[in-house]
Amino acid sequence: MIFEPFKIKNLNFKNRILRSSIGGRTSYYDGTVSSAFKNFEKRFAQNDVAGIISATISVHDKRTSPMEYPKLSDDRFVKPLSEAIKAVHTYDCRYIIQIGDTGGITHTSLFKQKEDSMACSNFFDFAYGYHTRTHEMTLEEIEETINNFAEAGRRVREAGADGLEITASKGYIIHQFLNPGVNARKDKYGGSVDKRFQFLEDIILETKKKVGNDFPIGIRLSSADYNYLPLNIRLPIRFPLKGWYFGNTIKEYLYYAKKLKALGIDYLHIDMGYGFINPKGNPGDFPLHEMKMFYNSNRHLSGKAWIRASLLNIIPEFILNPIMNIGWKYVPGISADYSKLFKEETGLPVIANGGFQERDFIEQTLQSGKADMVAMARPLLANVNLVDIFRQGKNLPDKPCTHCNRCPARTPLSPLGCYDLSRFNSQDEMEEQIMEWSAGSDERLSQNS
Secondary structure (H helix, E strand, O other), rough: OOOOEOOOOOOOOOOEEEEEOOOOOEOOOOOOEEHHHHHHHHHHHOOOOEEEEEEEEEEOOOOOOOOOOOOOHHHHHHOOOOOOHHHOOOOOOOEEEEEEHHHOOOOOOOOOOHHHHOOOOEEOOOOOOOOOOOOOEEEEEHHHHHHHHHHHHHHHOOOOOOEEEEEEEOOOHHHHHOOOOOOOOOOOOOOHHHHHHHHHHHHHHHHHHHOOOOOOOOOOOOOOOOOOOOOOOOOOOOOHHHHHHHHHHHHHHHHHHHHHOOOOOOEEEEEOOOOOOOOOOOOOOOHHHHHHHHHHHHHHHHHHHHHHHHHHHHOOOHHHHHOOOOOOOOOOOHHHHHHHHHHHHOOOOOEEEEOOOOOOHHHHHHHHHOOEEEEEEHHHHHHOOHHHHHHHHOOOOOOOOOOHHHHHHOOOOOOOOOOOHHHOOHHHHOOOHHHOOOOHHHHHHHHHH
């Protein structure tokens, strides 16, 4: 089934493989996409993926993180983005733009700013974000954020994208409102399962007014939060303890999925876990060295960030590594079984994400009806010609992705690419492949695909 076409609303996909959202420093400092962004996206299209889901493009003008990531918070960002989309369309590849807002877990910033601490409620989260604590958004700030999403949705259509995806996952601002472990509001946006959904519902309703009912809209949704993973300190403790410790379970998210269908959402993109990165959303190893680099890069922004970086630097790695790897392991197709429940409950097209790389396993997932399409990023970053490898009948590339998670942890600081030296004959070979990703020559790209 991998090579069977599939249709979502008015979008025709030539096969069932999508490049999932993966971010990187491929924009200018103001958030305008560069030629590196275009060439990076185009290379996947050249190698026969059916569609590309963009990096999470920020809807907030100041809350963009990390720096040199793209923004859609102003009309001036539309034209450069449209040029990148045209390049992707040249290769019969659909392009879906994912929009989002990091909210209170904004990763880093040029300087400390209050906007990066805005969230559903006041809380302390040791692992995510650089602010020591978040600040509860006012109703006016919530209304502004809803409008930011709607206006960004309008720009997505104006840029010539084939569809829009709103991220209600990754621990970003919508996910913060959905999660009972962090949302302690007592107004219309918190206090019950339905009220925690209200923020996302308002975003969808306002966005649909801007983009129209004929434009495909999907939601990236966690299937279960697993708040207790990764190892973290999150305060204050919320009651009931079950909501604080686990977050939403599959039960709540299936309920939300039915509400999303009633709102006219066209597909669901299913992953797992809360926060980015996390062991359910990124099944594999904890990238200790890369997280040290990241935490050291923003240690100047707050007391929490300084303590966090200091602990990772002071504690010996033979002690730290097994502790930080608690809960982290590779699980093939980690969201597949839950994806099937969403398909059965809603009848909507479902994209499964996380831990896909083996051809046979993907075929089994599709044929068993667990998902309609699969999305992946790390395996395609390791082997951009993975679709062609499947077409040849091979189950795995000669040098498959090892799910070390070094690439997503590196993206705030380094060029996009595979950083697992064990997959290469030398460091020079690894560096050459990393640099190829942003190469500007079409001829060079095709020669190295």
